[in-house]
Amino acid sequence: MSTTLPIPxxxxxxxxxxxxxxxxxxxxxxxxxxxxxxLAPLVAPYPADGTTAxxxxxxxxxxxxxxxxxxxxxxxxxxxxxxxxxxxxxFIAAAVLVLSSTVGVLLGCVAGYSGGWVSDVIMRxxxxxxxxxxxxxSLALAVILRxxxxxxxxxxxxxxxxxxxxxxxxxxxxxxxxxxxxxxRCLGLPRWRIVAEHVLPNSLTPVIVQLSLDAGGVILTAxxxxxxxxxxxxxxxxxxLMVQQGQSSFTTEWWIVTFPGLAILxxxxxxxxxxxxLRQALDPRKVAR
Amino acid sequence: MNAASPVLQVTGxxxxxxxxxxxxxxxxxxxxxxxxxxxxxxxxxxxxALTAILGLLAETSADVSGxxxxxxxxxxxxxxRTLRSLRGSxxxxxxxxxxxxxxxxxxxxxxxxxxxxxxGVGKAEAAGRISDAMTxxxxxxxxxxxxxxEVSGGQAQRFAIxxxxxxxxxxxxxxxxxxxxxxxxQLEVLTLIRRLAEERRTAWLVVAHDLAMVSxxxxxxxxxxDGEVVETGPTRAVLGDPTHEYTRALLDAVPTxxxxxxxxx
Numbered sequence: 347m348s349t350t351l352p353i354p355x356x357x358x359x360x361x362x363x364x365x366x367x368x369x370x371x372x373x374x375x376x377x378x379x380x381x382x383x384x385l386a387p388l389v390a391p392y393p394a395d396g397t398t399a400x401x402x403x404x405x406x407x408x409x410x411x412x413x414x415x416x417x418x419x420x421x422x423x424x425x426x427x428x429x430x431x432x433x434x435x436x437f438i439a440a441a442v443l444v445l446s447s448t449v450g451v452l453l454g455c456v457a458g459y460s461g462g463w464v465s466d467v468i469m470r471x472x473x474x475x476x477x478x479x480x481x482x483x484s485l486a487l488a489v490i491l492r493x494x495x496x497x498x499x500x501x502x503x504x505x506x507x508x509x510x511x512x513x514x515x516x517x518x519x520x521x522x523x524x525x526x527x528x529x530x531r532c533l534g535l536p537r538w539r540i541v542a543e544h545v546l547p548n549s550l551t552p553v554i555v556q557l558s559l560d561a562g563g564v565i566l567t568a569x570x571x572x573x574x575x576x577x578x579x580x581x582x583x584x585x586x587l588m589v590q591q592g593q594s595s596f597t598t599e600w601w602i603v604t605f606p607g608l609a610i611l612x613x614x615x616x617x618x619x620x621x622x623x624l625r626q627a628l629d630p631r632k633v634a635r
Numbered sequence: 636m637n638a639a640s641p642v643l644q645v646t647g648x649x650x651x652x653x654x655x656x657x658x659x660x661x662x663x664x665x666x667x668x669x670x671x672x673x674x675x676x677x678x679x680x681x682x683x684a685l686t687a688i689l690g691l692l693a694e695t696s697a698d699v700s701g702x703x704x705x706x707x708x709x710x711x712x713x714x715x716r717t718l719r720s721l722r723g724s725x726x727x728x729x730x731x732x733x734x735x736x737x738x739x740x741x742x743x744x745x746x747x748x749x750x751x752x753x754x755g756v757g758k759a760e761a762a763g764r765i766s767d768a769m770t771x772x773x774x775x776x777x778x779x780x781x782x783x784x785e786v787s788g789g790q791a792q793r794f795a796i797x798x799x800x801x802x803x804x805x806x807x808x809x810x811x812x813x814x815x816x817x818x819x820x821q822l823e824v825l826t827l828i829r830r831l832a833e834e835r836r837t838a839w840l841v842v843a844h845d846l847a848m849v850s851x852x853x854x855x856x857x858x859x860x861d862g863e864v865v866e867t868g869p870t871r872a873v874l875g876d877p878t879h880e881y882t883r884a885l886l887d888a889v890p891t892x893x894x895x896x897x898x899x900x
Contacts, residue, residue: 525735526783529795532689533750533802534722537715543749547740 369623372616379613383432395422396430398581406599416601418591424601428609430583435613438499438568438577439561445503450510451546451553457511458518459527459537459545469515472508480505484567488576495584498568498577506560513556517549524548551628559621562614569610585610640707641666642806642838643688643726648701648711650680650687650862658683658862660701665806668836670828672853672870674843674885680862681842685808687711688840689728690718705806724754727799731811733791737783744779747798754802768801771835772827789820793827800831807831809841813848825852846885850874858882 387393391413395401401421409416415424457468475483487501521527522545530544569586571577578584585606592602641664648660658680665671673681686692687699690710703710705726708717730736738746744765751761769776772793778786786794792812799807812828813821829852831837843849849856849870856873858866858881866879877883 525730525732526738528691529728529730529736530738531691532722532726532728533753533798534719534724535750535753536719539749539753543741544738548738 366623366627368619369627372619372623375612375616376620379432379609379616380436382429383436386426386429386433390423390426390429392423392426395426396583406595406602408599409601415605416599418588418602419595424588424605427583427588428585428605431585431588431606431609432613434495434578434582434584435565435568435610438495438502439564441499442502442506442564442568443557443560445499446506447510447553447557449503450507450512451514451549453507454511454514454516455518455541455546455549458515458520458549459522459541461519461522465515465519468511472511472515475505475508476512478505481567481570484571485574485576488571493576493579495578495582498571501571501576502564502567506564509560510553510556513552514546514549517552518545521545521548555621555625555628557621558617558624560617561621562617565610565617566614642706643840644702644704645688646702646704648684648687648699648703650683650692651698651700652696656862658687658859660684660857660864663857665838665840667805667838668832669855670832670839670841670853671855671857672841672843672849673857673859674846674849675859676844676885678861679859681859682810683862684859685810685840685842689726689808690721693718723750723799723802723804725804726806726808727802727804729792729795729799729807729809729812732815733788733795734783734786736795737791739783742780742782743786743794747779747794747801750798750802764801765797768797771800771831772797787820788816789823792816792820792824796824796827796831800835800837804837806838806840809839811843812841814843814845821848828852846874858885 382389386396390396392399399422401417404413404417404421405419407413407417407421413423413425415428417423418427453468453472457465483505484501487504488497491497491500518541527540527544530540535544568577569584569589572579572584572586573590575590578587580587588606589603589610592599592606596603643663643665645660645663647662648658649656650658663671673684675681683692683697687697688703688705688710690703690713692699693713693715699711701711705721708721708725710718710721713721737743741749747765747768748761751764752758756764765779766776769779774790774793774797778790778794783791796807809828813824816824825848828839828841832839832852839852841849841853853870856866856868856870857864858873858879860881866873866877866882873882874886877886
């Protein structure tokens, strides 16, 4: 995606890496989460616990040398399940963001570039989706469909794309008045090509920022759905599900809810920090130094 | 189409916004190898006339009437499809701000290649046409690897002209093509316009407010004020012996007009 960023944006990104400590820390934290997710089968202490294995004899053990984060009610290693949970959460986040930004940006660019009734139709449909509270709509969809990771992705993406449509629409409606769009029209390019090659790539900067800001929110929503029993189901490792399973015994076996809870907090927080850093770095109003 | 018939023929063109006439061109024709300039102050309706001729007002609230014929095809009221078939291959636009008129996220080489491919030019032929056009505008092919903001204004403007040339546009409309450039670069671009008109028989319709520039390149001049044509004729006659007071006022506003500057380079 970086190849489509305008060059000044790339320069700003490079500067960001050297200057902004909180953003850098957030990026490092996310790198660790991503590494944990990717390498889980290799580095997790009890890879089988990530899925179906159970060890009744080792249930509800507190944190120790053998189980750094303790074990759950059926004896599975929490650290392993937190690492496998990172896979689930990041997968859901990636799928939701790809799905909703693709749909949203395409519709938004078409609406913003075309204007007139095309824009009216697309943007009023978007408004209808935005009129419902996001979590409520996701819940309703998740209830209709069967619980599972796929359901969570569809339910969340359905409430997320309108934001991208709006963002891309406002970017595209400014860009359509730029000189290079008129000059593309004067080259005799068809409308769809102008949207795809001239409007869209130039509308992406705000979208990229929004993507990183939204990743945290998607992970939180996915955790909430699983917590409510509408998202990922056993034996999938999922942070929200783990919190839900441990909450009844929170006062005695505190480790069951705490570690997945911390994982949610850390990941969502880091994505927000990174997004904020990106927003500031890519803000064209900020004077380049 | 015989060689003598004009590339562009405008008859009774009138552009109105909400019933108010902002620009009118009763009669204008541009032949092959000819440079015609429309001059006037800002707000005189000269740029509006140019956008109407290119059919760019088709989807706006502007009310365009009259006739604009490009190589025998009517532009006023033409469908988007007809306009698309004319644009690029028959007529092209060169804009005032060269860098702003090139997509900032696309390398120049890709931009020109895509445009050619879209006009049905094969890969091998495209490469040949590009290098031919780059030679015609005296640009090094190395700049094809760069983005618009990585080249100078003069280079970007010559690239924009190369884009029009390689698509085979026979009418090139230019909206203040030199006013965003340095004085020395202006001269290069003006020389280029003149040279392309003479060597490639390209028809040029140039909108300008700078009479010194116009005197250097144009064969014919149309002076516009408040949306109306006040004077028209061969450059030498109009600028050498203006009959209308407004033309005289415009000429007086030029800081220095070099002696003997009226005419061609």
